Amino acid sequence: MKEEEKSTNAEEETTQTENNNQTNNQKVEEESCIIDPKQKEYDDLNDRYKRVLAEFENYKKRSSKERETLYNSILGDIVGVFLPIVDNLENAVKAETQDTEYKKGIELVLKQFKDILKAKGVEEIESIGQTFDPSQHEAVSSIQDPEKGVQEIVQEYRKGYKIGSKVIRHSMVVVAN
Secondary structure: OHHHHHHHHHHHHHHHHHHHHHHHHHHHHHHHHHHHHHHHHHHHHHHHHHHHHHHHHHHHHHHHHHHHHHHHHHHHHHHHHHHHHHHHHHHHHHOOOOOHHHHHHHHHHHHHHHHHHHHOOEEEEOOOOOEOOOOOEEEEEEEOOOOOOOOEEEEEEEOEEEEOOEEEEOEEEEEEO
16 A cells, blocks of 8 residues: 555656646746747837937937038138238238338238138138149139149239138139140
């Protein structure tokens, strides 16, 4: 009888172990059913977050570039209005006069204008001795001179100015050959 009891106990333990395993498997399946949708939802939200973050970074870069372009455009328009004044001051400095104090005053005003332009990033376009570049220069005349190179600028009628790579006003020049 003891053997029957042992075998019955062994069968009960086996049955109980199988029941426990089935219960554990059911719990794992139920948890995985709960976890899988939550993991998928997390992955979706994480993906959306990364996309929104990337779009925002692109927006910041684009906005900054547009702001800089707009600033340079407005600055170019404003500076363009004052350039004839700078030209007239340069002509006044070149003019002969007996009053040296008057000439010094004109030179100081011209220097102030040029310092302000330089502080705002406005540069003069180099012309004399350079090769003609239609994006920066405007040819008003040409001459034949065997001593000069092909399309070399020999004279400047009006100075040109630029901000960065944007030309505010083209240089008016005379081109050789």
